Amino acid sequence: MQNNIEAGATVLVVGAGIMGAGIAQVAAQAGYFVRLFDSRAGAAAQAISKLGTTLQGLAHKGKLKPAAVTEAMARISAIDSLDEAGDVALVIEAIIENLEIKRSLFKQLEACVSDDCIVATNTSSISVTALANGMRLPQRLVGMHFFNPVPLMKLVEVVSGLRTDPAVAQAIFALSQAWGKVPVHARSTPGFIVNRIARPYYAETLALLHERAGQPQVLDACLRAVGFRLGPCELIDLIGQDTNFAVTQSVFEANSFDKRYVPSLLQREMVDGGLLGRKSGQGFYRYPAGLPPLEPPALQSLEPVQSVVVHGRGALAELWHQRLSLALGRAVARQPDSEWQGISADEAHLRLSDGRSATEVAVETGLSDVAVFDWHVLPGGSEAAAGAAGAEGAGRAGDAKEAARVDTATPSFVLPLAYALAAQSSKQWHSQAAAWLTALGFMPLRLADAPGLVVTRTLAMLINEAADAVQQGVCTEAGADDAVKLGLNYPAGPFEWLAQWGAPQVVTVLEALDAHYRGERYRVSPWLRQRAAHRASALQPRNRN
Secondary structure, rough: OHHHEEEOOOOOOHHOOOOOOHHHHHHHOOEEEEEEOOOOOOOOHHHHHHHHHHHHHHOOOOOOOOHHHHHHHOOOOEEEOOHHHOOOOOEEOOOOOHHHHHHHHHHHHHHHOOOOOOOEEEHHHHHHHHHOOOOOHHEEEEEEEEOOOOOOOEEEEEEOOOOOOOHHHHHHHHHHHHOOEEEEEEEEEOOOHHHHHHHHHHHHHHHHHOOOOOOHHHHHHHHHHHOOOHHHHHHHHHHHHHHHHHHHHHHHHHHHOHHHEEEEEEEHHHHHHHOOOHOEHHHHOOOOOOOOOOOOOOOOOOOOOOEEEOOOHHHHHHHHHHHHHHHHHHOOEEOOOOOOEEEEEEEEEEEEEOOHHHHHHHHHHOOOOOOOOOHHHHHHOOOOOOOOOOOOOOHHHHHHHHHHHOOOOOOOOEEEEEEEOOOOOOOOHHHHHHHHHHHHHHHEEOOOOOOOOOOHHHHHHHHHHHHHHHHOOOOOOHHHHHHHHHOOOOHHHHHHHHHHHHHHHHHHHHHHHHHHOOOOOOOOOOOHHHHHHHHHHHOOOOOOO
């Protein structure tokens, strides 16, 4: 089996739909000759014609030189039979997501191409190991998973099945780089990297909606506030409720019905009712109107208190201290060695979420006036997780501290922020908790007292899923970070969040969620638990005797 695919080699793309045409475009623009085949008569030629129009449009806008368009189009040709592909170095399959149909295609291809030809599948969900079963040379099959739109999305998941030759995977990795992509190696497990790690982003919001903890537009706003381009509800509406549910169902079944991936009953009902999102005119939102505007809460004045203290250390505590001191017109006291992070105002506590509900915290502390608030970001978009001063976050705490000094203007509604109140809270604290968050410069959005609120639990679960993927050899830490940033447009990778937050803090959140819900969903990844134990051990004073 060949170890590389030389520049200028000929590639066969099977499937002239959106993905196949996009792959053909990328290959041709990178200097490779492309033959495009589709079982539908005339589809390949039609796709090439449409591609020519697209490239000409880019040339008119000055994004491509006319000569580059001419050269790229000269490298692409349509073929009517797979028999015309005997000399190709690589076949990329981009047809329907059906195991048996793909297997049938691979048998046809093996009767036409040389034994040195690599066969790649663009499948997003089917096991590469299963697809290779029945091939004469199963070691030649590798996943080459592009993302839509192919010309714009940089990520390529290079997926190895149990019988994939490592040299084949490496050849596709190198080819992806030659085509201007950022490849990541993945092992063929359900969902690969992106579709697997992404599940909690949808699942946690769906769970909160099922519990009636908040409205879709509120949950979306809170996650957009920490850098996600689209909230889970608007993203599901864009993808399609049916498509998103089908992927979740596929991952659930492929993982032997592991309850971590259990589909949402709410989403199933929406699919059954035809509320599919943008394509049906209604999902979580009605279209074309889309998200309704957030109603800002009524402004409340801070009532006088005798004692105000900022608890905890790190970048966020620095931010709270600066903003409160500015809002109150005096220096606010600090207590950096507290076991919790947040603000106390006399006997009332406003705490950064550690995964527990406000009511649970109130019961443990014996206080009535308790509120918890969600993880958030620093001004200017610099992320600083809740435990930025923790062991793993210590290396970046200095940079984050500087970022915290960027915005010292009079606090105003900057970012939406979720909070919840303990059941025992007084009516006075109901208004004052929001007033303190307003003084910090946030738009306080109240949720029901759900543990972990929305951002805290979502990020913890994204990290947890990525940790399991690394432990199981699906990908590396760097591969996971690249995959979610490039394939999902996340503001950071799970291990970047982990470095800022600290494994002990993430484990604390997950254990609180697990204790509350008492199921398998929030079980802590062994990889993550071991990392937390290692960091905790490193912080213990050593016996020098």
